[in-house]
Amino acid sequence: MPDNSAIQSQLQALAERLHHLNHQYYQLDISEVSDQEFDQLLAELQALEAAHPELALPNSPTRRVGGTITKQFPTAVHRFPMLSLGNTYSEDDLREFDERVQKGLEGAPYAYVCELKIDGVAMSLRYEHGQLTQGVTRGDGTRGDVVTANVRTIKTLPLALRPGxxxxxxxxxxxxxxxxxxxxxxxxxxxxxxxxxxxxxPRNAASGTLKLQNSAQVAARKLRFYAYSLLTPGRHFASHSAALEALSQYGLPVSDTWRRAATIEEVLEFVHYWAKKRFDLPVATDGIVIKVDNLRQQDQLGYTAKSPRWAIAYKYPAEAARTRLNDVLYNVGRTGAVTPVAVLTPVPLAGTVVKRATLHNANQIELLDLRLGDLVYVEKGGEIIPKITGVDLAARPADAVPIQYPTACPACGTPLLRPEGEAHFRCPNERGCPPQLKARLEHYVSRKALNIDGLGAETVGRFFELGMVKTPADIYDLPARRPELVTLERLGEKSIDNLIAGIEASKQVPFPRVLFGLGIRYVGETVAQKLAAHYRSIDALMAATAEDMAAVPEVGGVIAVAAAHWFQQPENRELIERLRQAGVQLEVTGEAPVPASDRLAGLTFVISGVFEHHSREELQQLITSNGGKITGSISKKLSYLVAGDNMGPAKREKALGFKVPIISEAELMALLPTADTEAPAPAGTDETPKLPLPVAGPGQQASLF
Incomplete structure (x- = not known):
């Protein structure tokens, strides 16, 4: 028997070491060890946890990468309500706020703490004995969603605190x-x-990310966290500023932009300083929060029904500018989507000079009734993306020309299509439209795909313009064309050597990244990983139907139809064969998972709804590892519909119509071999599963309900 105490000590030591290295790297910008050494320590911890899952720590550093699937978020009541702050856009209001504070404190001396108001999602984190135990969104201020698995993926957030x-x-x-x-x-x-x-x-992006059901996807979004207050049932600090300093000492990220202000004049100086300076920060901000520093004085001032009397938020007005709309350009993207872009007379706005603004699509142009020559109002959406918000109709020139959205592709002349339910017009000329071809090449060599050293977007774009590279497969012909390469300007011998070495190295890039690099519509990084893990080779994927792909976890019908269509095209099959000949990785290397049993061989399942003990992905894995097959639609050939809570009534009615057995999560588990039963028990014995295993004509089985 292994010595659990020794293993537990080893797990604890590894976790503490990795927590320390994370703090040094993400909080202090100090790299104590190489990336390779860090990865080795993490791999050692992962291996130890895999061998002894019962001893794994709840806040292990391995939780950073995510992986938890949540079909619904439970809610929790806030121990301390998350009240909203009173807002103002007026400096006069700030002076009135100061007068109210002075009156409420009856002339006693006081000071403020000024903090930048980060434009994100308010979060409440609970730490018990130095360990992160819960993360809850603001919700309605009284109750919020528990998103602990998602916040654990935030690398700047300590799972275990430093002593302080x-x-x-x-x-x-x-x-x-x-x-x-x-x-x-x-x-x-x-x-x-x-x-x-x-x-x-970024606020909307952060909010949407926290609502994702798969924490691995949350981890990929690289969210960050800044702490701005500490709450306990009793009083541990005399002031808010002391609490902020303590939070930093505990290892929690606190923005170093906060300042203590002795007077309202110093508060206003802080407001004026950051009015422009905030645009230099790598984070969106929309104002300043001002709080009375002394915590006893906060208690003395108290609260209104909705907000504290000791704090206020000053919001910077949204910066807007008026300028002339001179032209509209139409960009064609990798998938053929045509996006209109407004060409403006340059105008200063929110720290930059704006020359162009997005118009999104034809609907937006029509909604604004835009015309060339109009004087338009431009703002930055969330102070990030320039957008036109209105037209100065009183200043409209008499000869202003209504904008006619093109009916043909501006790049290749192909008639544009607008698929039903989509906002964008698209160019369907996938094989001959230059911007699409070029964008797909740039995508193939991008960092998250093949990441070919020496062949960035600019270089591959140049090769495309010269007619040397039209498809990703052409890239692998470049080494043989070295005599031609040396004749090109700005491409020396060393650059060519790096390029050829990078192309050769790209042949070792794992299959999931190659699949992502192919640029199939809707197949992003996560979907590519799921498809590659499920099918393990490009050949198996090409042979799959849209219905088959739709049953793969996190793929779904729209993605599956697009992927199946892509693989059916002769040009794409030719591309794959050329990549195969070049030596690109088109299958998952390593041993395939060993099936747990063949208990469910020959059976097909549809899984629908939310389940008590397993995620849908876990149930799918259990079925496939025991020989069963997952499909996405109900037909008379289906063996079982596994029904959870909130399953749509249409699926149930369809299953009943085809007389497909409808079973619960528990009944599915009864079909699987138990820990001491590795193979199906002979029919007629006590170990025979209680549910009928269809052998022939599964569509003719009677419903179990």
């Missing part, structure tokens, strides 16, 4: 979850390439 002075055994941290601007820009660039609607601002 007066650290309470049980306390709550209030703060803001936000998406850094570079991450937001990258996400929107990816959405634009896929022809999806752009996210308006």
């Amino acid at each position: 002075p007066e650290q309470p055994d049980d306390f709550e941290v209030r703060g803001e979850v936000f998406m850094p601007l570079p991450v937001f820009d990258e996400l929107n660039a990816e959405r634009e390439q896929n022809g999806e609607a752009l996210l308006a601002n």
Whole structure:
């Protein structure tokens, strides 16, 4: 028998070491060890936890990568209500607020703490004995959603606190979850390439990310957190500023932009300083929060029904500018989506000079009734993306020309289509439209796909313009064309050597990233990983139907139809064969998972609803590992419909119509072999599953309900 205490000590030591390294790297920008050494320590901890799952720590650093699937978020009541702050856009209101504070404190001396108001999602975190135990959204201020699995993926957030002075055994941290601007820009660039609607601002992006059901997807979004208050049932600190300093000492991220202000004049100086300076930060801000520093004085001032009397939020007015609309350009993306872009007379706005603004789609142009030559009002959506919000109709020139949305692709002349239910017009000329071809090449060599060293977007775009590369497969012909490459300007011998080495190295890029790099519509990183893990090879994936793919966890019907259509095209099959000949990885390497049994061989299942003990993905894995097959639709050939809570009535009616057995989660588990039964028991014995296993004509089985 293994010595559990020794293993537990080893787990604890590894976890503490990794927590420390995370703090040094993400909070202090200190790299104590190489990435390789860190990864080795993490792999060691993962292996130990896999061998002894019962001993794994709830806040292990391995939780950072996510993976938990949540079909619904439970709710929790806030121990301390999350009240909203009173807002103002007026400096006069700030002076009146100061007068009310002075009156409420009856002339006693006081000071303020000024903090930047991060434009994110308010979050309440609970720490018990130094361990993160719960994360709850603001909700309605009284009750919020429990999103602990998702907040655990935030790398700047400590799962285990560092020891510090007066650290309470049980306390709550209030703060803001936000998406850094570079991450937001990258996400929107990816959405634009896929022809999806752009996210308006980082706040919406962070909010939507926290609502994702798969914490692995949350981890990929690289959210961050800043703490701004500490709450306990009793009093541990004399002032808010002391609590902020303690939070930093405990290892929690606190923005270093906060300042203590002795007077309202110093508060206003802080407001004026950050009015422009905030645009230099890598995080969206929309104002300043001003709080009375002394906690006893906060208690003395008290609360109104909705907000504290000791705090106020000053909101910077949304900056707007008026300028002329000179032209509209139409960009064609990788998926053929045509996006209109307004060309403006340059105008200063929110720290930058704006020359262009998104118009989103034809609907937006029509809604604004835009015309060339109009004087338009421009704002930055969430102070990030320039957008036109209105027209100065009184200044409209008499000769202003109504904007006619093109009916043909501006790049190749192909008539545009507008698929039903979509906002974008699209160019269907996938094989001959230059911007689409070029964008797909840029996607293939991008960092998250093949990441070919020496072949970035600019270089591959240049090769495309020269006619040397038209498809990803052409990239692998470049080494043989070295004599031609050396004749090109700005491409020296060393650059060519790096390029050829990068192309050769790309042949070792794992299959999931290759699949993502193919640029199939709707097949992002996560979907590519799911499809690759399920089918394990490009050949198996090409042979799958849309119905088969739709049954893969997190794929669904729209994605499956698009992927199946892509693989059916002769040009794409030819591309895959050329990539195969080049030596690109088109299958998952390593041993395939060993089936647990063949108990469910020959049976097909549909899983629908929410289940008490397993996620749908876990049930799918149990079925496939025991020889069964998952499908996405109900037909007379279906063996079982596994029904959970909130299953749609249409599926139940369809199953009853085909006389397909409808079973519960518990009844499905009864079909599986028990821990001491590895193979199906002979029929007629006591071990025979209580539910009938269809052998022939499964559609003719009577309903079990």
